[in-house]
Amino acid sequence: MKKPFEVALGVVTSVGGFLEIGSITTAAQAGASFGYQLIWSVVLGTILIAFLVEMSGRFAAVSKHTIPDAMRERFGVNFFAIVLVIMFGVSLLTLGAELGGVAAALELATGISIPIWAIPVTFFSWALLWKTTFSVIENGVSMLGLVTVSFAVAAVKLHPDYAAAAHGLIPTLPKQDAAHYWFIAVSVLGASVSPYLYYFYSSGAIEEKWDESYVAINRLIAAVGMSFGGGLSLAVLVAAARVFHPANIEVQKYQQLPQLLSTPLGHAGFWLFVAALGIACLGATLEISLALAYLVAQGFGWNWGKDQRPSADARFSLTYSLIVAVAGLLSLVGLDPLQLTEIAMALTSASLPVGVLPFLILMNDREYLGEHTNGHIGNAVVMGVSVLAMIVAVVAIPLEIIGS
Amino acid sequence: MRFPLVAEVLDEQLVDVHDVKAGRIDGIVLEVRDGKPAKLAYVEVSPITMLSRFSRRFARWYATRIDRRLGPGRGVPFRIPWTRLAREGTSLRVDLDVRSTPIMALEDWLDEHILSHIPGA
Numbered sequence: 375m376k377k378p379f380e381v382a383l384g385v386v387t388s389v390g391g392f393l394e395i396g397s398i399t400t401a402a403q404a405g406a407s408f409g410y411q412l413i414w415s416v417v418l419g420t421i422l423i424a425f426l427v428e429m430s431g432r433f434a435a436v437s438k439h440t441i442p443d444a445m446r447e448r449f450g451v452n453f454f455a456i457v458l459v460i461m462f463g464v465s466l467l468t469l470g471a472e473l474g475g476v477a478a479a480l481e482l483a484t485g486i487s488i489p490i491w492a493i494p495v496t497f498f499s500w501a502l503l504w505k506t507t508f509s510v511i512e513n514g515v516s517m518l519g520l521v522t523v524s525f526a527v528a529a530v531k532l533h534p535d536y537a538a539a540a541h542g543l544i545p546t547l548p549k550q551d552a553a554h555y556w557f558i559a560v561s562v563l564g565a566s567v568s569p570y571l572y573y574f575y576s577s578g579a580i581e582e583k584w585d586e587s588y589v590a591i592n593r594l595i596a597a598v599g600m601s602f603g604g605g606l607s608l609a610v611l612v613a614a615a616r617v618f619h620p621a622n623i624e625v626q627k628y629q630q631l632p633q634l635l636s637t638p639l640g641h642a643g644f645w646l647f648v649a650a651l652g653i654a655c656l657g658a659t660l661e662i663s664l665a666l667a668y669l670v671a672q673g674f675g676w677n678w679g680k681d682q683r684p685s686a687d688a689r690f691s692l693t694y695s696l697i698v699a700v701a702g703l704l705s706l707v708g709l710d711p712l713q714l715t716e717i718a719m720a721l722t723s724a725s726l727p728v729g730v731l732p733f734l735i736l737m738n739d740r741e742y743l744g745e746h747t748n749g750h751i752g753n754a755v756v757m758g759v760s761v762l763a764m765i766v767a768v769v770a771i772p773l774e775i776i777g778s
Numbered sequence: 779m780r781f782p783l784v785a786e787v788l789d790e791q792l793v794d795v796h797d798v799k800a801g802r803i804d805g806i807v808l809e810v811r812d813g814k815p816a817k818l819a820y821v822e823v824s825p826i827t828m829l830s831r832f833s834r835r836f837a838r839w840y841a842t843r844i845d846r847r848l849g850p851g852r853g854v855p856f857r858i859p860w861t862r863l864a865r866e867g868t869s870l871r872v873d874l875d876v877r878s879t880p881i882m883a884l885e886d887w888l889d890e891h892i893l894s895h896i897p898g899a
Binding site: 437438439443446447450451452454455504505674675676677678683684685688689691692 | 784788789790791792798799800801802804828831832867868884885886888889892893894896898899
């Protein structure tokens with residue numbers, strides 16, 4: 375009885391926790407600028423993150439190691455430091471964008487500007503981390519995050535052209551604005567496969583004491599949860615393709631985004647959007663802060679764990695406190711969350727192989743996984759897509775900057 | 779018995795007698811003896827040793843300017859005799875209470891000077 379419940383819970387939290395400011399804005403920009411043409415990038419990103427999440431859960435369940443733990447052990451402190459610095463930089467930008475997303479939702483609701491919300495939002499996020507346990511964070515916020523299902527309702531009510539949408543599953547070259555097209559494509563990928571997601575997942579599996587009996591459950595949660603989650607990203611793209619694209623409106627400000635839900639659902643849609651953005655970004659804020667603190671604590675061999683009192687793991691608790699504070703500063707100085715998101719997502723794509731390739735080496739190491747090492751398909755998909763994403767991102771980012 | 783030091787000892791997680799995570803093995807010290815084979819003497823658990831794997835100069839600066847101020851026994855790498863370690867599962871277990879060693883000086887300092895002033899800690 376316990377395990378079916380865990381599967382259901384895992385799937386629900388994956389769905390509720392999938393969308394955040396990165397996936398909402400990049401999917402909306404993709405739909406607004408290119409209609410259904412970039413649907414393939416959402417699908418590719420979803421397949422990639424499903425593979426990575428499955429791998430990180432399997433790795434934790436079988437080897438009893440988290441990813442940072444094994445990375446330090448297997449590759450030494452010098453290599454670990456490179457991964458730490460790059461992941462830290464990119465994830466801090468993403469965290470700044472997520473905190474900005476919560477503040478943006480509050481600005482939409484109250485009219486009071488983002489920098490004024492920055493301090494209360496930062497403090498509230500920190501207080502949640504400080505006072506609550508891991509399961510409250512993972513399950514509670516993700517359950518509330520199910521409000522993002524309203525994007526699926528909106529997409530259906532907007533009566534999309536399903537045949538045209540199906541054509542978007544196959545990558546095609548754009549007729550114009552190629553640099554922007556590829557920039558958005560890698561941003562969508564970056565939003566789906568942020569490394570903090572699967573690093574966080576492996577720490578969660580260790581906190582919940584998974585063993586080899588969880589390998590099959592983990593596969594089910596990754597496949598079903600990520601598919602439904604990716605479906606919500608698709609819904610955002612489809613809604614944007616119906617609301618913005620026909621009128622040639624590009625998404626340049628987050629204030630435009632509530633139209634995704636208010637066009638099909640009226641005034642209630644506006645408030646649903648505010649709730650969806652606020653809750654999804656708050657969930658991501660908590661997850662990224664913890665994921666980065668896990669990265670540091672596990673890499674240096676400190677005590678870590680979200681189910682103990684902060685004073686039991688002083689270094690760990692102060693690390694996430696400092697991380698939230700630094701990210702809060704990005705909102706406080708008035709950085710636009712939409713621009714911050716664009717930069718963070720593209721840089722995530724550009725740096726994908728840094729986190730992914732050493733992880734793949736670990737996933738093929740029998741010392742850690744015994745008979746549960748990766749198959750050829752998993753290796754090929756993850757390696758191929760992450761290297762391609764990096765190459766396209768390295769070309770597209772400068773072109774986008776020059777173009778804008 | 780053959781024992782690959784870099785693969786199986788360096789950078790491994792250390793846990794103490796109470797299951798407290800005691801840091802990672804940052805360095806290995808061999809004792810070179812006249813006319814006899816070198817002997818594995820100690821492992822070091824210290825940010826000083828870890829930093830010296832990047833830059834010896836920076837490690838020296840850190841040792842004298844920062845680490846030394848963290849309390850008694852700090853400012854030099856903390857050494858654990860090899861004989862006090864045993865392999866256990868995914869970690870190496872050390873037969874001492876790490877809370878009574880300089881390894882936890884930073885943890886204790888933060889707890890005493892910062893966390894004790896924050897409600898709910």
